[in-house]
Amino acid sequence: MVKVYFELEEQDIISTSKYFNNAYTEEWLDDWARRVIREIDKSELVSEGLVQSPVLGPITIREISSGAKALIIMNADDSVISNANSCGDNCAELLAELSRKKDFSIYLAYPMKFRDLQFDMCIARDGAICHNAKEFEREYLLWRHSMTF
Amino acid sequence: METQHDILVQNKRDIQFKISINRKITVIRGDSATGKSTLFQMVSDANTSSRTGVNIACDVPVVALYETGYQYELSNESGKIYVIDEDFSHLKTKEFASLVLKSDNCFIIITRESLPAIPYSYREIYKIKTSGKYHSLERVYPDYDKLTEKDMIVTEDEDAGLEYYQYFFGDKVTTSHGNSNLSKYGSQNSLLIGDGSAIGAYIQDMELTGADMYLPESFEWKLLNNGMFKNNEKVQELIEHPERVVDTKCISMEKYCTGLLNNITANTPAQYSKSKLNQCYVRQCCCKGTKCEYFTRDKVLE
Structure with missing residues (x-):
């Protein structure tokens, strides 16, 4: 199940790209990472640290998209709350799938479009459980409406 | 500073971004892996020295904004277009918003989060459209310009x-x-x-x-x-x-x-x-008995 934080203290928010570049290990670059890089970046993880991109050519693992990095962190590193604001709507499917497989936490402060995906989600601020886009969007709006701008 | 500018960012490997901005604030969001971070990195590289393999064509300087020293930069510089990546941790702070509002510069901000302290148009929220190595901007929202009666x-x-x-x-x-x-x-x-x-x-x-x-x-x-x-x-x-x-x-x-x-x-x-x-x-005519010099319709008194 994924625990979703709509808000976090500044010191708890990780910079996805910088964190990944300075924290990833060989163990992180497993089958999940391979799949994330293939499905999100349309690229192939050739070997540790080397990725073949159809647009950029051969690039280092440090140059994959922030969305891909965030999804890899979610699977590989339980010591931080992954920053899912780095993930676009095209990351929703993998995020939903991961939520059905393991427990992890994310910071998500925008209404990601989950469309008809099913997922296991707990909203940190009120403990609400969401399994579909409608339930998530309701929780997101409740949070937004509770804010004073 | 004028707010309408055309920007071309390209490198020697033919990665190209063609961007037109219309307002002081332009926001880029959208799917992952469309080139947002690459755009920021190319702009950042172009600023580091004179021969970087990145060329930026624009009528004003286009530069990356970093967390270190951004307050001084925004308080003292003018006439530039700043590109800001989503990792910029001060994006949602009041101090940043205040500096942006006072600043005589334009801003291209890469973020999916909302920025309540900064007034920006829904028409200037874009995603990156990619065709191979070529990238351009596409509006996220249509024009909401039809006034229709609802309950x-x-x-x-x-x-x-x-x-x-x-x-x-x-x-x-x-x-x-x-x-x-x-x-x-x-x-x-x-x-x-x-x-x-x-x-x-x-x-x-x-x-x-x-x-x-x-x-x-x-x-x-x-x-x-x-x-x-x-x-x-x-x-x-x-x-x-x-x-x-x-x-x-x-x-x-x-x-x-x-x-x-x-x-x-x-x-x-x-x-x-x-x-x-x-x-x-709201009225179809001026009923005050005084000719309105702006009124282009025939004056009809009630």
């Missing part, structure tokens, strides 16, 4: 703005008392009316509600569209090309339009007041 109509405006819509739609029109509250009234049966030029931070919330939206630049901009100003060249230029008229020193389109409306109607029967709607803007 419930809610405007962010109070006083004159509220009175205006109530004149046409009666008691079904209420106010949300500001743009941040609009989405609270959103449903399939409601129409939400807001200032399009400053609604960017709330457009995602409003869209989620399923409500219809009517988002002119601002209420005063809508009044300036009134036929009585059709002979005023400055007004017509504003309506046709707002980006050419409003520069970076202007805090918001609403303030610009309010100032313009106040100036051109001062001491005339159509004198604008935010607190009370002047009937000139």
